[in-house]
Structures are given as structure tokens and as C-alpha cells.
Amino acid sequence: MSSNVTLKQIAESLGVSAMTVSRALNGRDNVDEKTKGRVIAKAEEMGYTPNYIAKSLVSQKTDTIGVVIPKIAHSFFAQAIQGIEEEIFDEKYQLILTHSAEQGDRERKALETLKAKRVDGILISAAQNSDNYGLYRQIAQSGTALVFFDRYVEGIEASCVKVDDKMGAYKITDHLLNHGYQKVAHLAAPQNISIGKDRLQGYKEALGKHKLQVEEHLIEATDLHEAGGYKAMKKLLELPESKRPKAVFAVNDPVAFGAMDAIYEHGLTIPDDIAITGFSDDIRAPLVKSPLTTVVQPAYDLGKRAARKLISQIENEEEPLENIELLTSLKIRESCGYL
Amino acid sequence: MSSNVTLKQIAESLGVSAMTVSRALNGRDNVDEKTKGRVIAKAEEMGYTPNYIAKSLVSQKTDTIGVVIPKIAHSFFAQAIQGIEEEIFDEKYQLILTHSAEQGDRERKALETLKAKRVDGILISAAQNSDNYGLYRQIAQSGTALVFFDRYVEGIEASCVKVDDKMGAYKITDHLLNHGYQKVAHLAAPQNISIGKDRLQGYKEALGKHKLQVEEHLIEATDLHEAGGYKAMKKLLELPESKRPKAVFAVNDPVAFGAMDAIYEHGLTIPDDIAITGFSDDIRAPLVKSPLTTVVQPAYDLGKRAARKLISQIENEEEPLENIELLTSLKIRESCGYL
DNA sequence: CATTTGAATGTTAGCGATAACATATGATAT
């Protein structure tokens, strides 16, 4: 490694003390204008770049936030990350991005590294099968700012920025029911993450509004990705004709896409044989064979909002904990059937 | 902020020196097994997390790499980032993600911060209108490992990992010409980034193979995104009927999608009135109205490969500079017309 | 039994920067 230039080297070559150089470069008072000029010129000439590592050790601040994402290549998360990055960039923060691949142990390692790197705050969307509740709590209590984002975990003293999942699920299920479908199934995400629970709850409440019973065989468990949706839908299609749903509310768009594949493979059409809806407005939603009716989740804004909340929490001890819910809206396309 | 536990605190509460604690926790030789046990237990009990900032200051290594991406939410880059993350995770590196938004000045700021944070290496895909050649050179020479990825810049002593852009462009243009189209246009990216230049070159060589003249009015400049493609295609459509191309090779898929919109808006059909092809196999390519024939770019693998090269360069002084080209393949769908 | 040996531990210094305090110098006041 070529040695980087240090304050001390600049100081020596100028015959002043390191402290003077530090003051000059940081624009402090009490430095002679002439000296300041000489220092800045010399620093430029020597190609000086301040060492943030050393700075951080003194200031106990790294101007860095850690982000833990279950799946980077998911269009929702990619957009959210971009929102986060743009928000913090203006505030002079940097982003350490980690990826849990929906796995609890990878998430744990990521969190531990972020702690070790002394990030000022952490933004996390919990992995689907996370069991790191103790760790979340420890971080929240240790003074590292922590904000949940999209998926939260109950009982942790941390803010959360998400959309109104329950209401979104309620609205889209209600929309299906308004079409007159009696048997509406739900492809449900794991119940230990908030979107799994909240969207199921919204689904149930919509059934309630229409005076329909919740039928357990119409609720099929899935993960949050295409393959899971495909498998879950397969199961529903194995039901006897009489019990088979005429409409399906999938917990998110990727799951809906997987389910669509299963439906086509079964020789059925969408929406005529089976209607389907998703959640998130994935970039592919308008493009699939039967364009997907879905709940629009403002991913980019969600990222920005979460980042802003995290920074407020870092910079202001008194910042209150709060749950921020952005509103969703329905995007009616064709997959839900025509009214 | 709650103070984090330090080595010294553990040492004091155990009545040993900080050095002994350090040795015990880092599994060095020359520590009594009993002492080691006590230290580890105590560290656990006190909730110790090593301070990587301090460690880095001593070791002159941060185990962190910086990544500079023009547009995170672009599906190609999102996949590549995921590949990068997965590759470096196993090697105990972390990723600082920055976003240039295709802007030279944001890119410059990002690079300077990464330098200041003393990342061990940088992976960059140059912004479309970057003019930071001097800075690239300075970084490459300063001893920070630097690897270009997807888009490179000539004349910098740095490795590059990309696909065989020229060959990919050649193959897909050739494919169009084999359909019998005489007038094939190209929506070309800026010539200061490699993909702009190389893909244009591949296009020209394919024309040459078919003994066709390069006609400047059939080469329309665009940026790399949907809106640019739309605008560029609009211009081509304004050409008199006799000069208008019957087929278009767009520099990448987003540009192709924009161009498709312009074509439909003009009341024409794809591929019957105008055939079109892209480059990158975006997640939307198979889904659009006339599924897009394109060049498959293995984004995830590209990310992994680039990350691996960067780490080799960080860990091995002798690692040679090289340009690594991954191979592309054609994905024939419908937008190129039927053979 | 004095001495060598080496394992276990301690001490000091330094990574690069800055906070806090100390000092020097010239200007101003009395």
C-alpha cells in the first residue's frame, strides 16, 4: 500500500504543528489567514485525504449507517435502497449494505459486523425466518439508533417505517370481494414477520365485512418469493373443484407471479378461471400476461422516509420513537377480473 | 450514546492487562487456557463487541470495499450488487454502497468519501457523464485497489470485469441483418463510456460483414434509460418514410423499452413495422408486449467475478491487472421479428 | 543449586486525528 499523507507530514513540511494543520483544514477560527492558505495549498499539493478512521476514533461517530436487506435484487428493495442512499448522501452519511438472504444467521452476522464497525445507526428489514429478537433489543438498548423498515418486529423499542399493510390488504381483498367472488384465498407469508401477520389480518377483516367465514384451507403458507408462490398455489389447485378458490390475494407480487405460473400450468386462465392480486407494485406487475392488480407501495419514498427517521434519531437524543405508516393505494389492472 | 465496552474495561474487571485480553479474544498463542476461558466468559458477560475502527487504525485495513453504481434500482445493477455482496461476505468484507446517479460530480464526491474512509478497494461502474479520469488514475496509483465493472475507462491502470460488449452487439446486429433488414438503426450510448463505444463498434462491424454502409442518420444518441430511448426513437420516427429504419438495436434494454413506447405511440407495431433488440436481459424483457430479443448479460456473476478480482488485488500485491470478459449469449424472443 | 529456557503476562509506543490546556506574541489600555 502506498502510504497515505498524514496531517503530521504536512505539518513537518511546513514547519508548523499538526494541530495548526488540523485547524486550518477544518476551517476553525484562530488560524492566521496566511497560514491557512499555505496549509491548504500544501495539503492539495501532497494529495492529502483526511483519515476518517482516525477521526471516527476520536469523535465516536462514523457517519455511516448500516442497512440490512433480505434480498437486494427484489425490485422493491432495490428502489428502497436507492431512496435511502439519496436521502443520507445529502446528510453526509454513507451506507454499509448487507444482505441477509432471508436467513436469520446471516442477518445475525451482518448485525454483529455493523456493530463492530460502529455504525451510527441501523436500518433493517427483518429476514423472513429471523430469530434475532434478543439481538435487536440489545442494539436498540445499546444506543445505536435502530429503525425497522417494511418489516418490523414487535416488542422492540425502535421506530418503524412501513406502509399500512393491514389496510392495503383489507382494501384489495375488499376489491376482490366486491367482484362477487365468494371463495377468496390468501397466500400468506410467515407470521413472525409483520407483513405476514398484518396482511393476513387485513384479509380476514375484509372477509368479515362481507360476512364471510375465514376458511383455513383457503389460507396457504408461502415464503415471499416466486418459487414459494408457485408451490403454495399448486396446493390450492389440488383442492377438489368445489372447494377451490375463484380468487387469490397473494402476500406480495413475486408470490403472485409464481402463483400465476402454477395457474397457467394447470391449464386455467386469469382472471376468468381464477382472479389474482398482489402487493407492492413490482416493476413486472403491469407487464405480465394478465397485468397484476396490486397495492402500490411507495418503495423509494419508504426508503427516504426511513433514512430520515434514522438520521433524526442519530442526531437528536430526544427524537421520539414512532411508527410511521405511509399510505398505499390500489392499482387496478386486469388480473382481478373486470367489474 | 451508551458507552461500548472496551478491552481495558474487561482487563480491569479481571485484573489483567489489556494486552492479555486482546490476545485471548484473538486466539493468539501464549495465553493460558484458563485465562483465555475467563476472558472470553467475561467479554460475553459484559457484551463486548470489538471496535473495528480502532483495529483498522492499527492494521491499516478496513475490510471494507466501496462500490460506486450509476443507478441502484436498475435491475442489472441490483443483481450485480447482490453478487458482489455475496462474494465478499464470505471473505469477511463489507460493502459501502454509493450511487452516482450517472452524475460526474456525485461520483467524485463518492470516491473522495470512500478514500477518506480508507476502503481497501473500490469497484466502480463509471457514470455516463463522468470526467473523473484524473481521480481514477490517482486512486489506482495510490495503492487502493480499483476494479472497473461493466463500464470501464481507458488508460487507467486498473482491471476491468465486463461482458464482451462488442461481440454481443455484433451478434445481435448480425441476427437482425440475417432477418433481411437492410436499414438497421442503433440507439447509441455516450461514447465516453465503454459500453457506448464498444457496442457501437460491434454494430458497425456487423454492418460491414453484410457489406452495408454505416449511415450516420441511423445512429441516434441516447443516454442509458427509458426516457432517453423514447426521445431518440422519436427522432428516428421523424425521418421520411424512405429513410426510416425497419429494425433498431438499442444499446440496452431500458432504452429499448423507451423506444418501444415511442413506436407504439406512433401507431406502429413491433416487430412487423419495426423490429427492435436490446442488451442486458432486464427482468422486464420477457414480459413486454412484444417480448424483447436481447443479449444476456450475467449480472449476478459479473458482480461476483468483479468482487473476486478486487479481493485478489487487495490481498495479493502481485496480482496482475487484467481485463476479464464474460461471455454473452443471445436471447431470441419476438421483438426481432420471426425468421 | 545456579542457570537456562520458555510460556504467560505486562509495558510502552504508536496508528491519525483532535480536545483541552499551555504558551508566545503583538496590540490595546491605563
Next chain:
DNA sequence: ATATCATATGTTATCGCTAACATTCAAATG
């Protein structure tokens, strides 16, 4: 002319950790 003060600069210690050298003490050696 001497005291006072503000400005510019220097010195020291510290952030948390580790490399390099120093010390201790018990077991092994002759």
C-alpha cells in the same frame, strides 16, 4: 511603560487496539 487581552500556535493526552519489546516465574537442565 507596564498590565491586560486577544490571537496564533504549540504540547500533551486520548480515542481503542495491537506490535514489539520487557519482565516474571516455574519447569527443565547440567
